[in-house]
Amino acid sequence: MNRLAIGRRTALLSGVAAVVAPAVLRAQGEPIRIATLTPLTGAGGPYGPVMAKVAAAVVDEVNAAGGVLGRKVQLVSEDDQTNPDAGVRAARKLIDVDKVSAIMGTWASAVTTAVAPLCWESKTFLCTVSGADSITLLPHQGYLVRTQPNTVLQVTRCGEFLLSLGAKKAYTLVPQTPFAQRSIEVLGETMKKAGGTHGGQIYDDKKTTYRTEVDQTMRFAPDAIFCAGYTPDTIVLLKDLYRAGYKGKIIGQAYAVNQKLIDQIGQNEVVEGVYTYAPSVAEGSTALERVKKMSGLANPDPYTSQVYDHTNMVLMAMAVAKATTGTAIKDNIRKITQGGGKTVDNAVDGLKAIAAGEKVDYTGASGPCDFDDKGDILDCKFRYEQVKAGKATLVKVA
């Protein structure tokens, strides 16, 4: 429980005040509690910390503008250790002790699937960035939305983009994850439909070299390679592909081929020309600029954008509902994400509009944030970028 929302001294003072003040006053001033459950240690460690930081920044902004429904918001941040057992224990603490009404930012699919039943059984709202197709098929009764497109949508778009670049023989390299098998199948189908061919292999993401994997890939002689891993393994893979003299196209997820990866490889020709893609809003959205400022990163991960969206959506849904429970969020989240109204890209503006009785339609940093009944995002635009001279540059949004 990081009391990130308010400064430590204020927290201490208000803690003292809370004890001293009469119970009636305390009930009125009781903060609204929401939580992030992101990986701060373990394999997801490179992603979780900045996610927690941005969620805290959104909460700070909202508190500075007067809070939600006249109450302060308090953000509790726990570590899921990228491990379902630790994730479940942390979630139980958030739900039973902190009594949060929403948990945001679960990252690993296994953690999300483990935590989801606790959430829907306790009527706590869950926002996730996990991509495994099975997650939104859980019987979650509406208590779950995810901002990450599912595997089918993501990989189909990746395939279509590769085809538009003229690729004929594509190859997928993917670590053993819940989306591994599906990624290979979907890219294969997409390529075959257009008369192309496809191969793929699943690798162990704990290896320190992928020379033999790369040799096998080169034997297939692909003209485009889809690297579907995360940043640490993609770094090694890109280096080994470069060493092997691979000259074809490479595409990776924007969460893996990010600025950290480029800086870390430290040699521009290794990543030169690599494509990245991520779900996106139309160009010129200011939400992404806000995420850049909050995270302090020139090129924040899609996950960071997504948890920014989670926090904004949850707080606005509470305002529309005039209630702060998980059920209130569940029943009202789609009222602020879709269906027309004033377009807003942050909760401070949104809360003002809602207080003024206006209908709002949130457009986030990760995309338009419109959800279907299962909690999946509706078909959305993707943002394709290409690394040029060590910087990701926009190719197109489509």
Place this chain on the structure above:
Amino acid sequence: MLNYLLFIATIGSIYGLLALSLNLIWGGTGMVNLGLAGFFAVGAYASALTTTTGHMPILAGWVLALIVGGAAGLVVVLSTTRLREDYLAIVTLGFAEVVRLVASNEIWLTRGTDGISGIPGPWRVALGREYFNAVYLPILLVVLLLVYWLMRRIDGSPYGRALRAIREDAQVAQVAGKPVLRFKAQAFALSAAIAGLAGALYGHFTSYIAPDLFLPLITVYIFLAVASGGVGSPAGALVGAYLLIALLESARFFVELIPAVTAVQRAALKELLIAVALILVLRLMPKGLLPERIPRAPLVGGKP
């Protein structure tokens, strides 16, 4: 808060079962099982698959978890008879890794890294969340007490004394006419069966299992629980398991008091604190909190 405490007690009791399992072979016979997580996983998958894909009642799943866990234990221990005994540790460690790899990759059987969700719990739907935990904990405690009672019976029996003799000196025990190999294999299989049962009980409680749940870290935790409770003492194993979960959870609240650190640093401090505390317990209480008391053998000429 009460719900949270019930939950912690439930997880603690499952760790308790694992600790009893480990104590039986480590404390009882001196064999080292670094693959506890593997047997835990085998039981969890056996029961989850029989009750979801197989549509069998939960009790059948639990019984099957016992059988499959025990059978896996027997296979492992018999495959090592040609090896020197300290290599059992390595083979069991490898076994746990192989189980996790099979669970991750053989999607047709285990649903791969997606894991198995929607594992039924006894009366879960009828009870709702609030009461399910309150009913599951007593069921678990009954199982735990049964196993504990069994362990105490074994401890006090001639069989238990024979096991301990094997632990102290297998050669002497062999010379004394004890069927060392058979005794060891039996104890190992029983221990693996208990770990399998613990896995089943875990899966039906949380309703979800996945390969990532069975990382070697859980084995390490249980070793630390047994060592801090007192190797060779079933009561010590139980106390150690509850202490462990108390430590894991209280570290969460403790690090909140540390000022001026980022979220990652707080998480790192939490893990650091847990590891240091465990080292301190091992160092300061080498025999554990409840050291083993070896029951006296009946006097010669007394009642057998």
Place this chain on the structure above:
Amino acid sequence: MTLLVQALLNGLVSGALLAVPAIGFTAMFAVLRFPNFSVSGIATLGAFAGYVAYGAGLQIVGSLAVAFAIAGAAGLFLDRAAHMPLVKQGALPAAIASIASGLVLENVVRLLFGNDMRGYDRPIARDMRIGEVRFNPQQLETMAIALAIMLAVFAALAFTRIGKAMRASADNPDLAALKGIRPQRVAMMASFVGMGLVGMGGMLLGLDSSIDPLTGTRVLLSIFAAAVLGGLGSAPGAVLGAFLIGIAEEVSVLVVGSQYRAAVGFFAILIVLSLRPRGLLGERAF
């Protein structure tokens, strides 16, 4: 066929990198008589110490020396403070404590450096080719460094007084003590040198990939498997084991796919130990 030759070559390269920490691990086992699993944390620590030194302008060899010193000092401290007092009760309590020590080090690194990946700022070169087979000049350079370290270790064991003392007390501690070799000093030396080697190994592994708090944890099982395969306590055995594990892991990519890599090492151990219960080179060949 080319693929197989290539995989063998790749296996030799990764085996050489694995051999350095495996020698450290096995040497400590020979003298201290417990498997010290804190090598995971020490390898990470060494990788970061070398990274800081390299960033400060030292060359690779200088950075390796820093990695050696820091890792060795940390290993010595942990052995004295946490592990050795437990060895009296048996190898297992000490081994368990060493797992906890590994977690401590991992989180110390995380506390100081965070979770972000870091890489040695080293130019990445294209592979060279002989016929169909490719090899990478840099990886060969790293491999040469690893081989040089190994040679130095074997020379030290064979010719220096402390090396001879270590071998003597690994073979028979009582006899060594009678000959006037002080067991305390030998044990401390084993901790320092063994962990120093592990620290250098961590840095060598990091040179070609990237480093983060989990760097050592990823290779722990391979190091352990290499040492066991060759015969726990035997330094030449550890080298042989490391090459075999390296090759087995690469060739297995062609046969069963890389997702079953970890299992390959263990099946190799099970088979070898069933045929040769003391490992390939026995336990006292140190």
